Amino acid sequence: MMSRYVIRGARPLGGEARDLYVDGGELVEEAPAKADVIDADGLIALPGFVDLHTHLREPGREDAETVETGTRAAALGGFTAVHAMANTDPVADVAGVVEQVWRLGQEAGHCDVHPVGAVTVGLAGERLAELGAMADSAARVRVFSDDGNCVHDPLLMRRALEYVKAFDGVVAQHAQDPRLTESAQMNEGEWSATLGLAGWPAVAEEAIVARDCLLAAHVRSRVHFCHVSTAGSVELVRWAKAKGWNVTAEVTPHHLLLTDDLVASYDPVFKVNPPLRTNDDVVALRAALADGTIDAVATDHAPHALEDKETEFAAAAFGMTGLETALSVVATSMVETGLLDWAGVADRMSVRPAAIGRLTRQGQPLEPGAPANVVLVDPAARWTVDATLSASRSRNTPFAGRELAARVVATFLRGKATVLDGKAV
Amino acid sequence: MNRHLLSAGDLSRDDALLVLDTAADMDAALAGRSIKKLPTLRGRTVVNLFFEDSTRTRTSFEVAAKRLSADVINFSAKGSSVSKGESLKDTALTLEAMGSDAVVVRHSASGAPHRLANWIRGSVINAGDGTHEHPTQALLDAYTMRRRTGRVEGLQVAIVGDVLHSRVARSNVLLLYTLGAEVTIVAPPTLLPVGVTAWPCAVSYDLDAVLPKSDVVMMLRVQHERMHGGFFPTTREYSRRYGLDAERMATLPDDAIVMHPGPMNRGVEIAAEVADSVRSTIVEQVANGVSVRMAVLYLLLGGLIDVSGADEVAA
Incomplete structure (x- = not known):
């Protein structure tokens, strides 16, 4: 079912308004015959977003999310590709599991699903998983991560960084020194002192970031840092990039907007790993995303069943949903503040994450011949987040009740509308 | 309320x-x-x-x-x-x-x-x-101070021990600040939260320096699991540096009182003769x-x- 569209009067990357033509899954030069016309007056057209960091929970926790529900939420958030993290049950540490997730994504059809392979067997940090088999599988895995756990053994991390060079893979490190964060619940600082919650110090992230920059340089590989959350990590990544090392980093929307004082409610909706940090960290992260030190926004969409959040803070699961709010949080924290323009949003949410994941058919310019992966954004919209309206199977959004700027109106995946008028097709 | x-x-x-x-x-x-x-x-x-x-x-x-x-x-x-x-x-x-x-x-x-x-x-x-926190403990402590000394406002209160893990310390710091007492918390640096600098109290690592100017000394219990948690080298060293024995008690002003929320580790944070002395308010608490x-x-x-x-x- 190949669709033809005339997208009338959209502003590509926030520039001059023009018409975009979609036919045969691609953007084309001429308006196709018998096309559906979409009035995009006042809307921004951007390449479909690419998420480097999504937890789809399938297989294993289908009560919290499935590939189907998670990718529908992703489409509603303007994503045309997501990287599904490996910490499922069973763990995505063999070709069979990544191929299963890949197939589920194809069947759902809301957006492309690129499984992330585990770096180590069972995420246990003890020995390498069959990275080559996953790379060679139908899922063509290029991003490997033990996300949720840090590959903390320095020798094992070195081997992983070296090994993935054979197939142009990348290790996406969850930077967290485990000994410095035993039973950690929130950012270590003034609020953890007051609330009596075990602290997660910034140094536990920064020590691993520093180490892995040095390791990546030494073995001439590339490393990607998941969800960097501290001003110190930003400085280290900036330093490594200045050295010319092949280091990339992502930041989550929630770390761009929320701070650790929210934990004072003891509401586990604000419990996330790495934790919400201080306002100084938020300022540094925004500046780093603006100047390109941080390459990408990645959601770390982490759906959890209600009973895993309706508990004591210490007993609750870490994580927040984020696919449907990502663009709006970026617009609120980066665009409305004048830190980033829409071309910048396209770069950080589509072009660069696609490049890091080696997705050649995503993050392309909105020009004839490119795959028609397009998102239309209403920059003037303001909306209040209602957790009950989420397409995700879970409700753990920290933005509930918040008014956010800008909204995804339509998403096209290879020319097929997955979202129109802000609703899933 | x-x-x-x-x-x-x-x-x-x-x-x-x-x-x-x-x-x-x-x-x-x-x-x-x-x-x-x-x-x-x-x-x-x-x-x-x-x-x-x-x-x-x-x-x-x-x-x-x-x-x-x-x-x-x-x-x-x-x-x-x-x-x-x-x-x-x-x-x-x-x-x-x-x-x-x-x-x-x-x-x-x-x-x-x-x-x-x-x-x-x-x-x-x-x-x-x-x-x-443990707010009723802080209230009963303030009540005890007032009964013993006639006031809370203006009192110099030292809270000594494992502040990091202590709900008694957190509630006392907040309540005593509200009531106008001046609190100094005393602990080895490993048993203070990193964010303690934002608390409305002074911080010291030196018990001997704080005692002579304290009207109230509140000793906190050292939890058994902390003794082996690497927060200090040995229980004996902890007692030597942060325990209240008779010799240290003698450096307190004449009317100063000694408090403990219980249960006590006699011989660790508080010596038996201190716990049983006339300065002690432990049973009154x-x-x-x-x-x-x-x-x-x-x-x-x-x-x-x-x-x-x-x-x-x-x-």
Whole structure:
């Protein structure tokens, strides 16, 4: 079912308004015959977003999310590709599991699903998983991560960084020194002192970031840092990039907007790993995303069943949903503040994450011949987040009740509308 | 007053003074009576919900509620917390269905009383949550200081020991600040939270320097698990640097008092001769705990009878 569209009067990357033509899954030069016309007056057209960091929970926790529900939420958030993290049950540490997730994504059809392979067997940090088999599988895995756990053994991390060079893979490190964060619940600082919650110090992230920059340089590989959350990590990544090392980093929307004082409610909706940090960290992260030190926004969409959040803070699961709010949080924290323009949003949410994941058919310019992966954004919209309206199977959004700027109106995946008028097709 | 007592920081100066004054009224109302009971909370139900063993705190609340003629239910939920068994929410809904007017909760997780307060219509009283707070302990400590020294405002108070893990320290720092005392917390740096600099108190690593100018010394219990947690090299070294022995006690001003929330580790943070000295208020703290908890229950449950004019009722 190949669709033809005339997208009338959209502003590509926030520039001059023009018409975009979609036919045969691609953007084309001429308006196709018998096309559906979409009035995009006042809307921004951007390449479909690419998420480097999504937890789809399938297989294993289908009560919290499935590939189907998670990718529908992703489409509603303007994503045309997501990287599904490996910490499922069973763990995505063999070709069979990544191929299963890949197939589920194809069947759902809301957006492309690129499984992330585990770096180590069972995420246990003890020995390498069959990275080559996953790379060679139908899922063509290029991003490997033990996300949720840090590959903390320095020798094992070195081997992983070296090994993935054979197939142009990348290790996406969850930077967290485990000994410095035993039973950690929130950012270590003034609020953890007051609330009596075990602290997660910034140094536990920064020590691993520093180490892995040095390791990546030494073995001439590339490393990607998941969800960097501290001003110190930003400085280290900036330093490594200045050295010319092949280091990339992502930041989550929630770390761009929320701070650790929210934990004072003891509401586990604000419990996330790495934790919400201080306002100084938020300022540094925004500046780093603006100047390109941080390459990408990645959601770390982490759906959890209600009973895993309706508990004591210490007993609750870490994580927040984020696919449907990502663009709006970026617009609120980066665009409305004048830190980033829409071309910048396209770069950080589509072009660069696609490049890091080696997705050649995503993050392309909105020009004839490119795959028609397009998102239309209403920059003037303001909306209040209602957790009950989420397409995700879970409700753990920290933005509930918040008014956010800008909204995804339509998403096209290879020319097929997955979202129109802000609703899933 | 708020409906709940979750943090000592929630109490305004007027609230805190009202609790202390009411506790004094309770003492006066019961003084010299053979039957220690007031009819104030007759027909009201107080649930002691204890997810952690604490015989002394539970008993103190139980005596307080019974002296006010409330019905008391002890709901021991030890072992049913957190990931195993019934969730905190289900426990809350169960208590709610039974019609409790107040829930006194002790829990190993910081913030558990805050969570409970979302699910319960009655009052929630924090009887100690994890490493967060223990507000009635701070109130009884302030009450004890006032009875012994005649004031709280302007007192120099040293709080000594494992501040990092102490709910007693957190509540005392907040309440004593509200009441105008000047607090210095004294601990090895490993037992202070990183964010302690934001607290309304002074910080010292040197007990000997602080003692000569202290009107009150409050010694905190060293939890057994901390002794082997790598926070200090040995228990003996801890005692040598941060324990209160007779020699150190002699450096205190003449009228200074020594407090301890109990249970004590004699010979670790406090020497036996100090615990048993005339400066020690440790036994008084226990007695005052009942009075203060009566005051808190009375004020939160909106007792309708003027305490000072209350008649004795048959037990």
